[in-house]
Amino acid sequence: MATNEVKKTKYLNPYLGGVLLGLVLLSANFISGRGLGASGAVKSVVATTIKAVDKDAVTTMPFMKEYADSHSGNPMKSWLVFEMLGVLVGGFLSGTIAGRLKLKVEHSPKITAKRRLVFALAGGVLFGFGSQLGRGCTSGSALSGMAVLSLGGFITMMAIFGTAFGMAYFLRKNWI
């Protein structure tokens, strides 16, 4: 293997990465009749813990009732939970082979690590909340929805990226 070639191509060619991503998504649809997802796995964990703390939550909490109506059985025995465990393994393997395994806070040199973490937390809270309202995140709603030509998927995709573009100017110090 030519070592200088490896240094130059640190990441996969994005178009090749895209085709591979599409094939993974296609396999999910072919095998299980559904696309990929991420926030749904978080929802399963949340539903499990609420159920563990309050057994009556299904009757007292409208969210849990809605969840129970759309999901049967143990919330942790769900397609998305197994898929997301796989994501952790796959990401770890890829990062290990590429030599990117490192405990660190990644941030622009213009901001402190603390500022980065505060914004990461706030961004996570909003993304988690929005993914529930929007019935799925960038993976489940936007990417998978677009692939099956779902109108809602296209609308959510445009809302996510449009809003982020619109806000980019105000948050430029965090990134550039």
Place this chain on the structure above:
Amino acid sequence: MGPLVINEIISENTNFLLAFLIGIAFGWVLESSGFSSSRKLAGIFYGYDTVVLKVFFTGAITCMLGLLFMGLFGWIDLDLVYVNPTYLTSAIVGGVVMGVGFIMGGFCPGTSFCGAAIGKIDAMVFIGGLFIGVYGFAFTYGWWEKLYLAKYLGEPKVSQSLGLSDGLFGLLLIMAALVMFWVAEWAEKKFPREEY
């Protein structure tokens, strides 16, 4: 033939095993494309790194074409494939909230798990935020229920809504993506930066 699970060609437990394997492939592709770095992801919003656009659209189009052709060849029954329902109001409002979260946090849920898997502390904190956000929604669901269920349109396809065939819409989407890729390549040359 497909979808294999719905047509009961493979069992529910095999499905979970395959979900895990598909997840490994998903995580691998995301990480090796650079989606474990928030600075790389955020690049799309400033033009210095457009990997998100390229991977995302190439991925969606590849799968869309695959499904259309497999449907045409009779390899998969597209009527059995899940099409996300459209609740117009919550699709927009939820998307806007997620967009703000994206530019603030630099990750989306899937990519944050990838970042956390290789030791990004900011990604782990983002995941903590995700849990808080989902709990927050769960406990305040009553306040948003009306919004959540408003303007339900069923499960329309974007092609139907525009009065186009799936194939023609697919072609237009590919052409739009090619234009965006061309702009993206131009932007990366105009706003160069080091690789994160």
